[in-house]
Amino acid sequence: MATAVANFAQLFNNAILTRASLPGKHGGNKGFRPCRHRQIAPHSPIDRSLKEYAMTTEIEERLAALGIELPSPGKPGANYVPFVVTGNLVFVSGQVPMAPDGVKFVGKVGKDFSMEEGQQAARLCAINILGMLKAAVGGDLDKIARIVKVVGFVNAVPDFTDVHKVINGASDLITDVLGDHVGKHSRSAIGMGTLPLGVAVEVEAVAEIL
Template identity: 55%
Template sequence: MSISARLAEKGIDLPDASAPAANYVPYVQVGDILYVSGQISMNADGLVTGKVGADLTVEEGAAAAKLCGLSLLAQVKAACGGDMDRLVRVVKLTGFVNSTPDFTDQPKVINGCSDFLVEALGDGGRHARSAVSAGALPLGVAVEIEGIFQIK
């Protein structure tokens, strides 16, 4: 099944790819590798902010990470000229969690993105990953995730 068909079957609507907020580009392609800049936790109502372990639960953090996953795929779609079927696989994610100093469940938070990508893409969504704590993230967002993808 094509990626486009799989997304449609699962009722996954990707948001529009957001424009960069500073002096950087949203993605860079080198050969068949696509590097996508960090995507922050944001939904239709705006930014999802807060510190996991104080303001947000692990589950709320994971939901914020899923939003980052949607934005990552939106950037991939933009980089592929709208053709999601050019996506071969997710190679690696680096997830940053705005969390308290004693919070140690960053992997459980970033699972929100990882689980979503596997659900959306099947085996092509499986990836290498890092999940790290951050004392603060831009605009106070809960999660930021960058990704490396293979495209054709």
């Protein structure tokens, strides 16, 4: 983040120096002093803006590096809303492994899918959770202060005991995108006899926002 702030500040100063060299009323002013050595005051509006710019860029860069494009909230399939904001908390409704071309991973872990495939389903659920959170904070992921709680449900055969490992697919994705400080969370992982639409995994979350 510090590198991004420094780079942005350098671009800002370079733009001012370029303006000083221009002819006419917009440049070439003998009394103009370029801010080559001026320090941006800590906690100033410019300092805060630069830090917010750097953090947002960092999160977006992580998403781009992972090849992830966050979805926008779709129409719920029943009588509920995708998320609820109350105070400084966002409660995200359970997300299933929904991709742009439809529902994926329909079946049971331990029968139709391996543990690793279950993790892929959980990862897709987490991508949808981040999409809901992005919508909840008006598109600015930097406003997510902390992922407080993740609850994962795994549609599995009765003797499947690696439910917690399946939900690691969601937890890993969230921390990969948001970083440990914001992304690390408390968690529950629960085995189920069935889930909506017959999917293998469903994940919900609670987040603190700024």
